[in-house]
Amino acid sequence: MLLRETIEAIVQDPDGLYIDATFGRGGHSRALLARLGPAGRLVAIDRDPEAIEAARCIRDPRFSIRHMDFQGLGQLASEFGAHAVEGIIADLGVSSPQLDEPHRGFGFQRDGPLDMRMDPSQGRAAAEWLSEVSVDDLEEVLRNYGDERHARAIAQSIVSRCTDAHRGEAEPLVRTGQLAALIASVLRRRGGGKTPGHHPATRSFQAIRIHINDELSQLEALLKAAPRLLRNGGRLGVISFHSLEDRRVKQAFQPSAQRVDRAIGMGRARHAMLRTLVAPAPSSRGHGVWKSIGRFRAADEELSENPRARSAILRVGQHQLERSE
Numbered sequence: 001m002l003l004r005e006t007i008e009a010i011v012q013d014p015d016g017l018y019i020d021a022t023f024g025r026g027g028h029s030r031a032l033l034a035r036l037g038p039a040g041r042l043v044a045i046d047r048d049p050e051a052i053e054a055a056r057c058i059r060d061p062r063f064s065i066r067h068m069d070f071q072g073l074g075q076l077a078s079e080f081g082a083h084a085v086e087g088i089i090a091d092l093g094v095s096s097p098q099l100d101e102p103h104r105g106f107g108f109q110r111d112g113p114l115d116m117r118m119d120p121s122q123g124r125a126a127a128e129w130l131s132e133v134s135v136d137d138l139e140e141v142l143r144n145y146g147d148e149r150h151a152r153a154i155a156q157s158i159v160s161r162c163t164d165a166h167r168g169e170a171e172p173l174v175r176t177g178q179l180a181a182l183i184a185s186v187l188r189r190r191g192g193g194k195t196p197g198h199h200p201a202t203r204s205f206q207a208i209r210i211h212i213n214d215e216l217s218q219l220e221a222l223l224k225a226a227p228r229l230l231r232n233g234g235r236l237g238v239i240s241f242h243s244l245e246d247r248r249v250k251q252a253f254q255p256s257a258q259r260v261d262r263a264i265g266m267g268r269a270r271h272a273m274l275r276t277l278v279a280p281a282p283s284s285r286g287h288g289v290w291k292s293i294g295r296f297r298a299a300d301e302e303l304s305e306n307p308r309a310r311s312a313i314l315r316v317g318q319h320q321l322e323r324s325e
Ligand SMILES: C[S@@+](CC[C@H](N)C(=O)[O-])C[C@H]1O[C@@H](n2cnc3c(N)ncnc32)[C@H](O)[C@@H]1O
Pocket: 001, 021, 022, 023, 024, 025, 026, 027, 028, 029, 045, 046, 047, 048, 051, 068, 069, 070, 071, 091, 092, 093, 094, 095, 096, 118, 218, 219
């Protein structure tokens, strides 16, 4: 997705060290390798063991793959040394195989076990979490991560179904098909979920997936690690699919502290206080500042081949070290 745009924006020195933080099935990694020179190097990571398996077929001495999530990126900074990386790509969210293969339990189109973990060896499967969650917590997840207007009614229905299952009065909620049908029936009763081309469970599935994989904390870990990894002038490109992620990336690339610096007529104490309040981009916490290079969307040509690209936004930030570093 946004392949050409990402590679063009990220590669400045073809002989540098690059990180693909979301290998998936290697679309970006392969395009990057094709663009790199003989001395270039690419380290890819993914939290999904099936992605790591898929990467084994890339036989290129310039390429290596690691099984880790964004929390592990700090470790890479210690291994490579600070500010050694030329560019980082992160194509957030789930891969097509994760969505399409029923055994991963992400999709509602085809029935599978209700799992939704990108790394099934970590954390709790969706079925386990749903069987223990309270109505209030589930409502919050559905509202905050799925923007679901009927969050309360869906949460009540899921929790009541799980309570009945605990009492042996209903089938346990363990399949994606069961969950999709339950949500669809709640929305049907309330006259909601009628967006053309969208299954009524789309928003709820997205919300539960974001929670199960702790996707927003993972994004924070990426934005925190990148300034330590990138060289002066190195670039981070993040492709996101929903406004929660895009807003966070946009905010990180905005040199908010610099904006405050430019504010007119501000006393010293107030200025210092505002600097803390605006929570400057992670890079300005002692590791430099971000400069936004641009925001890109998929071209019509790509959209006609891949409708999933419609909601993808690529933001590219350039990292600049402070003079004292
Ligand atoms: C949209 S796909 C990437 C597709 C890839 N760019 C390609 O061309 O095939 C996202 C991938 O990133 C992985 N992923 C998502 N969040 C991650 C995280 N926090 N840490 C590591 N991998 C992550 C997922 O497991 C998935 O394989």
